[in-house]
Amino acid sequence: MTLAAAITFVERTSGGAVDKASRGLFRHALECLGNPQAKIPTFHVAGTNGKGAVSMMLTNGILASGHTVGTYMSPFVYDVRERWLINGKPVSVNDFVLATDRVMRVVLDIEQGKPSVSTFEIKTLVAFVLFDILDVDYVVLEVGIGGLLDATNVIPAPVTAIITSIGFDHVDLLGPTIEDIAFQKAGIIKPDTGLVVCGDGNPSVRTVVQKCASDSKVPVVFPSPVTGKSLALPGDHQRMNAAVAIAALEHNFGSLSENITDAVVATTLPGRFEIKVVNGRTVIFDGAHNQAAAKGLASAISERCGPEKVVLIVAHSGNHDSSGFGKELLAVTQHVIVTCTPFRPQEPAAAAAFYESMDKSVAIVPDPDDAIRHALELDNKAIAIVICGSFYLASSFKKLEQDN
Numbered sequence: 001m002t003l004a005a006a007i008t009f010v011e012r013t014s015g016g017a018v019d020k021a022s023r024g025l026f027r028h029a030l031e032c033l034g035n036p037q038a039k040i041p042t043f044h045v046a047g048t049n050g051k052g053a054v055s056m057m058l059t060n061g062i063l064a065s066g067h068t069v070g071t072y073m074s075p076f077v078y079d080v081r082e083r084w085l086i087n088g089k090p091v092s093v094n095d096f097v098l099a100t101d102r103v104m105r106v107v108l109d110i111e112q113g114k115p116s117v118s119t120f121e122i123k124t125l126v127a128f129v130l131f132d133i134l135d136v137d138y139v140v141l142e143v144g145i146g147g148l149l150d151a152t153n154v155i156p157a158p159v160t161a162i163i164t165s166i167g168f169d170h171v172d173l174l175g176p177t178i179e180d181i182a183f184q185k186a187g188i189i190k191p192d193t194g195l196v197v198c199g200d201g202n203p204s205v206r207t208v209v210q211k212c213a214s215d216s217k218v219p220v221v222f223p224s225p226v227t228g229k230s231l232a233l234p235g236d237h238q239r240m241n242a243a244v245a246i247a248a249l250e251h252n253f254g255s256l257s258e259n260i261t262d263a264v265v266a267t268t269l270p271g272r273f274e275i276k277v278v279n280g281r282t283v284i285f286d287g288a289h290n291q292a293a294a295k296g297l298a299s300a301i302s303e304r305c306g307p308e309k310v311v312l313i314v315a316h317s318g319n320h321d322s323s324g325f326g327k328e329l330l331a332v333t334q335h336v337i338v339t340c341t342p343f344r345p346q347e348p349a350a351a352a353a354f355y356e357s358m359d360k361s362v363a364i365v366p367d368p369d370d371a372i373r374h375a376l377e378l379d380n381k382a383i384a385i386v387i388c389g390s391f392y393l394a395s396s397f398k399k400l401e402q403d404n
Contacts, residue, residue: 003093006100007080010123012115025110026121026151032106033125036132037155040070042139043248044155046147046185047164049293050199050241053233054164055142056269057245059088062138064263065253070131071140072124072152077271077287077394083123084130091130099130120144124151146174148187157192160248161218163209164241165200167292168321178204186212195251196220199244223247231265234273235300242267271394273300278400281376282384284310285397289320289390294328297388301332308383309334311375314351315368315389317341322351325389326358334382336362339371341392368396 030037045055055073062069071085081090084099091099103125107117117125124144131139141158143150163185166178174184182205189196189212196213198206198220206222213220225239226246233241245264250256268274271287284304288297301310312333316322326336336355338348348364355362365371368387375385387393 001097001101001104003097006097009100009104010080010126011119012122013119023121023151025117026125027154028110029103029106029117029121029125030128030154032110033102033129034132036128039132040136040139042141042155042158043160043162043252044141044143044152044158044188045162045164046143046150046188047162047199048167048169048181048185048290049288049296050164050237050244051142052269053238053241053267053272054162054199054245055140056088057242057264057267058140058162058248059085060263060267061245061249061256061260062140063088064260065249065256067137068134069138069140070127070134070136071142072127073142074120074123074144075391077391078398082270084127086130086134086136095130095134096126099126099133102129118151121151143185143188145170146181146184146187148184150188153188157190157194158188159194159252161188161190161193161196162244162248163188163196163198163200164244165237165292166202166205167290169290169292172319178202179208182208183212185209189213189216189218191216191218193218195248197244197247197251198222199240201240221247226265229261229265232268233300234303235296237296237299271391273297273304274397276397276400279376283372283376283387283397283400284384285387285394287391287394288388289316289325291321291324291328294325294388297386298328298332301329301384301386305332305383311335311337311378311380311382311385313337313339313368313371313375313385313387313393315339315341315348315393316346316351317344317390317392318346320346320389322346322389323354326351326354329388330358330360333360335378335380336360337371337375338362338364339368339393340366341390342368342395343392368393369399372396372400
């Protein structure tokens with residue numbers, strides 16, 4: 001199998017992250033592969049926002065403690081192999097191809113010519129097989145959507161179940177209320193789970209998580225944000241993410257040495273407040289795409305830029321709430337450029353109308369590459385340009401490195 005063939009297989013379109021209809025075949029595939037999901041102690045991470053940051057903080061903390069670790073992330077930002085990290089680095093081409101080839105042979109055999117194992121299930125199978133082949137000490141497993149019905153939830157009881165902040169996203173799948181969504185996220189809690197760590201401060205969310213943990217007779221902790229340390233990822237929300245990771249690590253490894261906590265707070269990851277300097281202008285990319293994430297992004301912008309306001313380049317895909325997202329960023333925004341994502345783009349006029357109604361100067365530039373060029377050519381005193389609203393804008397941000 002070639003790398004191109006492996007990527008084609010894992011990216012094939014045959015279902016989404018929550019696909020109950022195919023779950024029987026998925027479990028059968030796991031059995032044929034030797035149930036690799038049951039072999040390695042796992043940190044299971046669910047939540048609406050912060051899953052990626054917490055997963056990477058855990059990864060770095062586990063590495064600093066002297067253990068090997070496999071990490072399953074979503075989405076990738078620049079390279080599909082970012083979904084599967086080995087000791088914090090994207091899986092090698094050879095290992096990726098080897099694991100994918102094993103999965104493909106089993107999946108094609110059980111499907112008998114009728115593709116029905118979902119795209120996310122295939123990626124999850126590759127993760128379990130890969131981590132088994134490489135015999136890592138621990139796995140950090142990020143949920144795709146929800147938790148209760150997610151493909152990652154086929155694992156036995158995790159050493160720690162982690163629930164980050166919860167907000168309104170994927171309500172068509174998870175339910176219309178915050179309690180409904182919290183219940184789905186808390187579905188990763190099972191009897192014999194070592195500990196539940198929850199980083200959401202909403203009393204309604206905490207009540208649901210506490211009940212699910214109590215029903216399974218699992219202890220739960222609600223940590224306070226980290227203070228007194230400088231974090232590589234800015235924003236108040238990242239201080240809670242760091243606290244969640246540290247609480248999970250302490251439960252499994254005891255009192256943490258300074259090098260472990262330093263590894264946690266030094267964490268960075270692609271697409272989360274990523275910064276480039278282009279022709280003397282600071283350009284920031286952040287994959288924030290819902291209202292809660294926008295609130296965190298506004299905090300990060302304030303921490304980085306102080307009272308100065310930024311030029312915002314924004315685009316949304318699917319049915320994301322552009323007005324709710326934009327409302328959180330008004331206080332830090334001087335000028336808005338509304339563009340389009342390359343996949344499932346929203347019509348930009350609605351978002352533009354919202355920002356205009358809030359007395360912001362607005363331009364519509366449908367092509368994201370052109371939108372960035374337009375922002376760089378603006379004659380204003382904005383301290384930075386911030387690209388946000390969708391991870392699908394990452395490719396345009398990446399091109400800055402090439403164009404510059």
